[in-house]
Amino acid sequence: MASRGRAKLYCFFVITVRGNYRVSLANLQEALSERVRVAAQEAFGVAPEKLASEIPPKTEMGDLAFPVAFELAKLIKQTTGEKRPPRAIAEQLKTALETVPQVARVEVAGAGYLNIYFDRASVLAALAASEEAGTASLSSEPDARPKRMVEHTSINPNKASHIGHVRNAVLGDTFVRILRAAGEQVEIQNYIDNTGVQVADVVVGFMHLEHLTLEDIRALDRSLPADKPFDYYCWDLYTRVGLFYRNDDPNGEMNPERLKLRVETLHALEEGTGEIAELAEYVATRNVECILDTMERLGIRYDVLPRESEILHLHFWDKAFERMKAKGVIHFQDAGRNKGCWVMPFETHTGTDEHEADKIIVRSNGTVTYTGKDIAYQLWKLGLLGLDFNYRLFRSYPDQHTTWMTTVEPQADDGSQAARPHFGGGAVVYNVIDTRQSYPQEIVRRGVALLAPEVGEEASVHLAYEMVALSPAACDELGIQLTDEDRARPYIEMSGRKGLGVKADDLINRLEMNALKEVETRHPEVSAEERALTAHQIAVGALRYFLLKFTRNTVIAFDFKEALSFEGETGPYCQYAAVRANSIFRKLDEAARASAAEFIGAQDKAEVTGVLAGEGGDEVWSLAVLSGRLDEAVAQSAAQAEPALLAKYTFNLARAFNLFYHRHRIIAEENAARRAVLVTVADIARRQLTRALATLGIEVPERM
């Protein structure tokens, strides 16, 4: 389901890479692919539509391989009936590639692989040169490409965020960074469901369990300690409300009398006026602030916070409803189980006695479901609704970034309004939402496509990911009692209602404390502020990498030992490689750097070629080419909407650098040509590693 529209996306990114002024191996690779296609067409009259290329498993087998001969053999047989051995076909194509200046030689290997060996010295010079140019001109070009929208985080504003929410936010934020690195224009939205059941429940808690007025709540909020702020308080209160509805028995039945309070409150929230609504507004807004504070710790920010209350009060839903009725997308049921409801038919799900096939959009009491509101919101995101929100400045950051929140008040605009970006109207919308919501997301996508066939289903992408659950060991550590049945399971689902989960700030605090301990023993000489900053950067690196190394469709069974680790395949491992690389350049004198540049850029490449062909040359070279594949990794990660690909690439680059670092003494190298190569490769690697980490939202500390 999440794969919908991927084929199209891929095309975008090919263009992206091609249109990129930065020289990278991707360009060379593409040029070679084209060459092979043309050669095949000339020699055999046929060519595969899309030419696959791969990276050989070992450096000795070359830098790029085309398994094209196998496919050509098939095509030739199909068109002419002639049988040709793949190896012979490969031999014929070989000559066409040998004339490319950056290709040193071509070999036919195995059953018919075409293995390309780059001219190491000239490719290294190109990589070094593009490094210089790349950093200067990055993001300086105005971009006319259509805007992409990414919605992520979207936590119910009724409690503190937990590790599952953080997976969503980190995934979404990283995907945004990846799109931007690929040259896309992106708008970040964080949807605030401020009129839903979850907020209503906490309001019930404040009003009916604690008997507090809005003024009381404000006073309470002010009195809370910094390490247990408002969202923590709500976390516990929310759990208590859950128990209250069940007459204080966690496994008990819901008490219908007590549930009336929820319904009452919910109606008041939807109405949007009166004391209850005012109280809810305070609760929701304070929770949004707390959640944004937590996300800020992880380097995650938003452009706009659209609220459900505005979807309702600015009549987004009414307009969408009219359109759906007019287009016949939904039907009124005057009989049967769904009597009195407006439903959207859904024929791919077959109905049974227990499960209805159609999806209810408007309930028999006239209220709209979440799915209905989401269709209206999605239409707005795509610029198809013909209505807009009003906005107020919610937060501004020292670096000029601003975050806006929707509001009903048109006059909320103040002097700074001039600087407000235009929101909405994207060409493609990515919704980062838990895989469990695949079904409602599918309805939204289809509803939108039916209303706007011109954009179709491809404009809506559900960026689905699996949940974060708790490992049995983590439950033990949290003091959660498990039944024998639960203990036998691979993981235990978290539950906001039961207050069962690892709070984001608690985990970040623990990571920072652990990192600080390490930094203190290693660097007692630096200031306390710098140690704290470093510890923070390490903590963020550890957490973000931990959440990104799993592919989206893998359930993360959260384990403290794994999440708190700084060794092996972790963020800090990658950061450490970059820190080591930087320390080389801190100690390297100007003369050595100038001399390196001169050697690498020289017309006569004989000496550099000699070094790269000599002892240990393969290893040095493989670090250089791997560094040169960052753009490819980013493009692939964007096309597949899979940040884990970039995480793996980054780790492999760090690993390759650590090996290189271990094997070669760079500053002390006495042979000038050799030192020039080592310095240049180390420089390319550290910059690419830093760039890769930045795309994952991970900073490189000064020292660690």
Added chain:
RNA sequence: GCGCCUGUAGCUCAGUGGAUAGAGCGCCUGUCUCCGGAACAGGAGGUCGCAAGUUCGAUCCUUGCCAGGCGCACCA
């Protein structure tokens, strides 16, 4: 019942219609005349859930079966 996802080393996970299926952790053995050991190297460890099919070639595609997870609300 129907739909979607998953099954790969002791554990946690990558991976691809093609070259010897990889990494981290754990275990064992090594590496420091060093720009930082949060590191590096080596070793042990695999019927890629089972079975059939398609293919020159399947861990990958198809089908069936087994096992696990998620969903199929007038919740979101």
